[in-house]
Amino acid sequence: MGVVIPLEEGKNKSASIKPLVDLTKADMDRVNQLILSKAGSDVQMIPEVANHLISSGGKRLRPMLTLASAAMFGYQGEGHVKLATSVEFMHTATLLHDDVVDESDLRRGKSTARMIWGNQASVLVGDFLLGQAFKMMVDVGSLEALDVLATAAAVIAEGEVLQLSVAKNMETTEDDYLSVIRAKTAALFAAAAEVGPIIANADKASRSALRSYGMNLGYAFQMVDDALDYGGKAADLGKNVGDDFREGKITLPVILAFRRGTQEEQAFWRSSIENGESSDENLEKALGLITRHDALKDTIARALHYGKIARDALAPLPAGPLKDAMMEVIDFTIQRVN
Template identity: 80%
Template sequence: MGVVIPLDESKNKQASIKPLVDLTRADMERVNQLILAKAGSDVQMIPEVANHLISSGGKRLRPMLTIATANMFGYKGDAQVKLAASVEFMHTATLLHDDVVDESDLRRGRKTARILWGNQASVLVGDFLLGQAFRMMVEVGSLEALDVLSTAATVIAEGEVLQLSVAKNMDTTEDDYLQVIRAKTAALFAAAAEVGPIVAGTSKADRAALKSYGMNLGLAFQLVDDALDYGGKAADLGKNTGDDFREGKITLPVILAWRRGNEEDRRFWREAIEGGKNDDAGLERAYGLITKYGALTDTIARANHYGTIARDALAALPASPWKSALMEVIDFCIDRVN
């Protein structure tokens, strides 16, 4: 089931994060060592739960942004390593909490921690990782970096609560949805990209440019994720396709199909999302309506819009392999639907 939406067929090659991976490899090895060390605890369940998710094959894109945006300005310290590990711990904590709130069974192709250890353990280990993240931020000694990341943590929590308040509510608007993903997803991308230039001591203009890059990259990334749930493969998404529908999540493809549908279509969406009638037959109909009303195509168009803003944010920065790699990351995030 599902429909894959092609993007620009004139592209000659698939975009990749390999240039960014190669450039950040040495520092990311140090980040990964630090992550494993800081995930340790005398309480046996903590490293078990933490390492289940940490070792599950995520791309570590957010910490790579921190490494790249520090090194592109010639930074020669180790603060970026601690901040990158902090960013990854914040992200991991968010995933642990998300899976509890969403009652998710699968994450990156594996059973979620909540299924294996229970909701309480997942929430508390997430809290432990947040605590470790803030300890590493303090070790760096940059109040500006601490301010950026602690503010992001607050915004993410606000986004979680906002998503809860609009869950299974078909009256949710596109603006509501964008407010949720700006807080839940894009805020951490923005913070990850901003703390690099902070520790590198570069100009406020460069810092603002990379914050904008991260924010808009994060918006594009989440829009594509939401499209993939209705038009992708589980291998690309890291969870079962259709999970958003089964969990009653209001995402942009649903909002657009609802808004463009007739009375009968809207009755279906209310019964499926608000009433919980989200079996396989309902999912098949949802795919059909989303395709009929061009909701996937337009969701990807919006992702491209934010990708363009991210490219524009980088445009004024000096040419370098780092800048080129960050540019390609934008295409990689969007091209996942091909």
């Protein structure tokens, strides 16, 4: 089940994160070693739960951005590896908590940790990873970097609560949606990109540029994810198509289709989302309405808009392979819908 989303703008069809992967490979090997070390514990269930998600094949884009943004300004030291690992632990903890809140069964094509070990273990192991992340931040010794990542952790938690408050509420506006994804996704991308220039002692303009890049890349990333839930394939998503619909999540494709719909169509959305009438038949109808009202096309158009802002944010920074690779990540992020 799914629909084809036509991409415009003449985008680079071969966009890849491989240049970024190659440029950060040596440091990412160290990050991966540190991840395994810091996920260890004498309490047997902790590494079992943590490694279940850590080893499940995520791209680890966020820690690569931390490594790349530090290297861009000539950083020499060990701090970027610890901060990149902290970023990945924050992300992993968020996923563990998300799956409990959302009652998700699949994550990256595998059963979620909560389905195997239960909700309590998932939440507590997420807390353990957050604790380890903050210990590594302290080890780095940069109060500025610690402040950026600690603030992001608080914002992410706020985003989770905000998402709960708007779930299954068809009065949710596009501004409400933007507030949720800014907190839940964009904030960590922004922090991951900003702490690199901080520990490299880059100037404030460069630090702000990387933060803007990360923030707007995060917006684009989440919008594409939300489009994929209605326009992708289960094999590519690592979860079931329509999971957001079944969970009553108010994402941008739903908001646009609802706002543009007839009274009869709006009544359908209310019964499906607010009353939980999310049968396969209703999902098919929802996909039809989303297509009819160009909701996926316009969601991707908005993602392209934020991608352009991210590109403009990087523009003033020194030219080089790292900058080129980070530019290409923008195209890759949006190209996932093709």
